[in-house]
Amino acid sequence: EVQLVQSGAEVKKPGESLKISCKGSGYSFTSYWIGWVRQMPGKGLEWMGIIYPGDSDTRYSPSFQGQVTISADKSISTAYLQWSSLKASDTAMYYCAKHRDSGSYYRAFDIWGQGTMVTVSS
C-alpha cells in the first residue's frame, strides 16, 4: 500500500525552529515529486512547494520562498519541511502529498499524508 506518514503534532513558541517529516512507503520514493500544502485553521489549501527526492530539485511558491525549507533524505524515504524562526501565523495543518505519476512535474497529488498540526503560541 502506498502511504505517506507524517510526524506528530507540534507546539512551539515564536522564534523557535522546527522540522516536520513525511515518510513514504510502498512506492519508489525517489521517482515521485512530493509537495507540501498548508491549511490554516478554517481556511483553504495553499500550495507551498515541491521536491524531487531523486535529485533534490526543489520549487517553491513565491509566498513561501525564504520562509520555509523543503528537503528530502532518499536513504530513509523521508521529506521534510522546516522553519528557522516560527511565527504565530505559521499555526496551521501541514500536509505532504505525492504526484500521481513518476518523474512527472505537471501532476496532481494522488496520495496525501494525514497532516501535521503546528501550533505556534507564546
Next chain:
Amino acid sequence: EIVLTQSPGTLSLSPGERATLSCRASQSVSSSYLAWYQQKPGQAPRLLIYGASSRATGIPDRFSGSGSGTDFTLTISRLEPEDFAVYYCQQYGSSPPRTFGQGTKLEIK
C-alpha cells in the same frame, strides 16, 4: 500566478440531487492540468479528478469533471450522504505556485 475562483461558495442540496461546482481560472490552464479534491472535516484531501476529466483510482462514476481553458466543472450526478464535504480545484500546469481555488462547501439541505 493563476487565480482560481470557485462558485458557489456554499451549495445546499439534498441526497439524490445533482451538484454542479464551478472553477474559473484567471488565465488558460495548460493542457487541462486541472484537478478536483474532496476534503471532509478532520481528514486530508482526496483526489477525485485529474486532467480535468479523468477519475482517480477508486472514485465512483457519479463524479465527473469537464471543461478546458479557463472554465471547469465538477458534477456529482446523484448525491450520496458521504458526498457532503468541501471541494477544491487545483491547477498544476504552470510554474509554481500550483494554486488551489478557495473551495466550495457542499452541505445538506
